Amino acid sequence: MTLDINSRHLRDLENEAIYVMREVAAQFENPVILFSGGKDSIVLVHLAKKAFWPMKIPFRLLHVDTGHNFEETLVFRDNLVKELGVELIVASVQESIDNGRVTEEKGYNASRNKAQSISLLDKLEQLKIDVAIGGGRRDEEKARAKERFFSHRDEFGQWDPKNQRPELWNIFNGRKHPGEHFRVFPISNWTELDVWQYILTDKVELPSLYYTHRRKIFKRDGVFLAWAPFMMLKPGEEVIETDVRCRTIGDITCTGVTLSKADNLEDIIAEIAATRVTERGGRYDDKRSEAAMEERKREGYF
Amino acid sequence: MKENLSLLRFTTAGSVDDGKSTLIGRLLYDSKSIFEDQLDHITESSRRRGKEEVDLSLLTDGLKAEREQGITIDVAYRYFATPRRKFIIADTPGHIQYTRNMVTGASTADMALILVDARNGVVEQTIRHTYIAHLLDIRYIVFCINKMDLTDYSNEVFSKLRADLKALAVKLEVPHPYFLPISAKLGDNVVDRSENMPWYEGPTLLELLETVEINGNGQAVPARFPVQYVIRPLSADYPDYRSYAGRVAGGSFRRGEKVVALPAGLGSTIKSIDTFNESHDTVAPGESVAIVLDDDIDISRGDMIVPADAVPELKSDIVARICWFSEKPMVLNGKYLLRHTGSEVRCVIREVIFRLNVNTVERDTVNKEVKMNDIARISIRTAKPLFTDPYIVNHTTGSFILIDEGTNNTVAAGMII
16 A cells, blocks of 8 residues: 555545544633553644644643553653643542552453543543543444544443434534533544554654564463563463564553564554554453443543 | 545445445455454354354444344444545444434445345335435435345346336436445455346446545535634744634635635635645645634634635525434424534524425425424524525535534534525
8 A cells, every 4th residue: 555545535534633623622621632652642642733833732631640651651741741831630540549449450461441441530520621532543443433523421421322412514512511521532533554654644753662672571362462560470471572562552561562673664554554453452451351342431431 | 625535435324134234344354454353353253142154244333232232323434445545434323213323424425325125125214314315415325235145136126126216316316326236245246246147237336436436516616714713822932823723614715815704794815824834825625724814803713714705695594404313303483502613503493394204205294393313494593694505515514403402412413405
């Protein structure tokens, strides 16, 4: 696939996303961008810069911090916040555990992924945030394929997928009652390949984790996971050190890594165009049940 | 924007069990757009449900309730690409109770695929969905006569159905109808040419999707720029900068062009068309930009910048076709919020001119109660005048939604006549 045929397609997607960003700024009072340090949220910030230039972006960044981060992501995040001159809000899962809002999962597959929803919803309520812009894409996962651009959340932060508001043309209805909020997904229609091609054509800077690097990893249920000292190995699992890169970045406990020597965007795009496994195929959090994502989304996950 | 599309947005519609989700699954599967882990997943799910073959519809039925009931409740969006084009599919539900979700999926589509079960022929939902596609001004409609494998791939069955559907297309004035005999389940004429229907010489579905040229209706569209947001940095570097952010809705603008800002009606000249760190001479439909004017005039969200010589109609009395979505019937003389481009005004429903009998595509002027999923022509009075164009001329300035102020729900889609 050449870049040429897609560049207009990328501009079309960009025009749509910028339009959505501006609708958010116009329709809501207290918006945030959910920023994970992953490529999709980095692209969101880039689009926001383009949508409001030469103004500072009219959104604060909200990072849901599981405490299990890749160090590179935090450094990248702090530099970006400094460059944008906007406020960073951190919703800490550790804090939610300490104050008893969340009970830490136990066992081999213990993850703080699910706990993030509670920390996020508590923070949204505490700061009266009425809209959270997310980097979710419909091509990622089957429950996400059902999501509207403007997705309503009730006063408990829940999504009701069986009763979504109709969404006609590009007329977005962001009206809500006090205590309710919206999740908005400007890059709904982008595919993984679109995101990477856009990063290339727009020269978007990414954390080094996305490029090949040496890392200690181990294999679990067919997925390579990054190893960290707090992770429990099962009998027979073995830590090896090799050349990998991340295809997505989330909490370290559930982010699969890809064996790869790709050290530039062109090679990464070639790898992704040829791959036969979806991006979230490497996400441990989706493997828990057939409706894992839908269930988490109903509870307020992003 | 519409010329030489490298991106085609299409929707699928049709009655329950006509095989929409299966068709999409087939399209993705045969064009090798399904990933291994997705296939493993649905193979496993099919087996768990006691099915012998892989059920391709499980690919798009993403909600638990949908998989449990084996139906589609809400639109699912799917993406695939061939070397010739990129596609966005909106897979919409067939059940009448989910019509609003079908309309959601169809409202952004360039083309509609309408599935018809070869054994059942034209049924109410076929007419309803064709009518809705026509109502939304989707000019390219592909009738996929599905399940040909269950009619022995009969040319007679296909020819009879084609004649029926052609009559429907003529009645609804569909400008570009296509008719394809397929089997979504077995793959005939979806991506690969069918060996079972040598009598069919037209394109396969994928060939058609890859090659069809989507053009407007040939009418020149006057330029429209609904203002979404005012950009004022008030920064040391840009102390006096002020631009109007929006997305061009039809037509184009150029630097130096004489324009009028509505509703104030004050004239000015385009000084600059800005995007991130760049200034452009012209801007085309669909592009998100920010416009700077020569004069300091009062413009805010909901206002519109238009060419001085092509001003839209300013109206408080609006006649429109609507599709009603709410369980609560429409209240005659009731008040609703009307959202049109960036403006939101109160309005009152003054009259139901007629309700459409979807079975016969005839106007009902006797029973005019507008209930969920009904299509009607109504007249509305707005609290403040709106700048509108007919929907068939401009989908952006010709469309609106109605919102129930009590629930905040979107209760209707409107297309201005």
